[in-house]
Amino acid sequence: MTENKLDVLVLREQLVAPNGPYAALDVVDTTGSTNADLLAAAGDGAADRTVLIADQQTAGRGRRSRTWVSPAGTGAYLSVLIRPATVPAARLGSLYMVAGLALIHAARETAGIEAFLKWPNDLLVGPERKKAAGVLSEVASEQAAVVGVGVNITALPEGAEPGPGGLAAGSFAEAGAENTDRTEITASFLRAFAEFETAWRMVDGDIARSGALAGYREACGTIGQRVRAELPETEPLTGVAVDVDEEGRLLLKLDDGTPKAISAGDVVHLKAD
Template identity: 50%
Template sequence: MIADLAALPSDALRSELLAPNGPYTSLEVLERTGSTNTDLAAAARAGAPDRTVLIAEEQTAGRGRNTRTWLSPARAGIHVSVLLRPAEVPVARFGWLMVLGGVVVRRVVSGLCGVDAVLKWPNDLLVGPGRAKCCGVLAEAVTGANGPAVVLGIGVNVHQRADELPVGPGGLPPTSLALQGAECLERDRILVELLRELDIAERRWREHGGDPVRSGLLEEYRQVCGTLGQRVRVELPGGGGGTRFLHGVAEDVDDDGRLVVRAADGSTQPISAGDVIHLRPATHPE
């Protein structure tokens, strides 16, 4: 990690992002916490308002999908969670917010940071020619006195060295924006762009009742999903607590957000949950 990394300018972030100048209602920057998602979920249950933002300089117990951890040295990355209360959207569509978060962070990493990036279904951001992981997205539904909500958490590796990055799930190589030669490594600039793009995308999705087709979310996701067209192995829960495997080609993402895989016998199977591993052609069993 680069020494003497600058702290996030919390006052400047509030000035740019909080109403009336920005779209958010509350923003706090913590020096250190276990998990911004855990903290903000508790605040949501206690009645925190829509578009509350929580940022941490360091996470000691960050969480990803399937109870995985997401850790980072102090001031090396971005750890941000946003509380969203899309009252106009059926709860059944709340799951699309994880997809939306992935699409948004890909826009920023590709645009502002100038790093080639694609999404691995459903929400891993893979960057560079080696398709290494530098970002994770986690959306968690929360119910409290003020009704249902979603806490959307995004973690981005920005300044980490290679020896500070744990190997990801499925053997995904880890990386950071610094290791990829990103054009922008200023965490405050990345955060502002990320939160502004998130506001734009989430408002459009919300205005269309969370419909991924009418809002354009599904089409954009298909365009940037690097899993489509890949030969894949999907690890699925099997009977008796075991694991079963599906091999095939990832052909589409359907209107419910499921990955559609075509097996060797020509049959298709939609996958709503499971670990997807991209395979080189030579490793795919005939």
């Protein structure tokens, strides 16, 4: 069996200036968290569109400080530092949509699998819609943001734990991927992210004008689902997810008919009765 290694020379040749859109790209064997590393690098003056990829993460992070399983040689664990000078700080949070669309591209177009987005930041794959990727976007100082993704590409080790709400863990390979080459899937994501992020940046982070909102709505498997929203410091809410608005909030029609917009929390897709 051929080892499925990340080819840093191929990635640099395809993606780093003058041939590609990125200023720098490094691959390390292991690190705690690529997001944490680039947040530190941002303070040291790292360039716009700097990419850090790890073969393994020992302290990968998700939303709300959750850990992410990042075993060596199995996935794509990377972060991108961007410095969108004209984008208001209040709009930097919408980068999860940009990254989500790039994940959809990599999954559907390069791996050849069925894929959907679960609001706000999960990629679900295959007929069973298992979680194969997540996004973590963090704001750094000096008008900079770091966007990290963790993608399960090859088969997961036995005993992989489910995510919030019992969401089963999955991978591209387990969803029947036609292509599980880690270098190709990583490059596919990064090319798509640069394209979508450029459109987003050109309109100062306006997700509607950039097309990100329309693309996200099309790919979002949460819309139309009966869900339970588990929110910080309040009781859970149940209802039907009806849309995502121009601020990136999930719009619910609660069981009693009341409309509700939520901007943060865990959303569990409920099975039909």
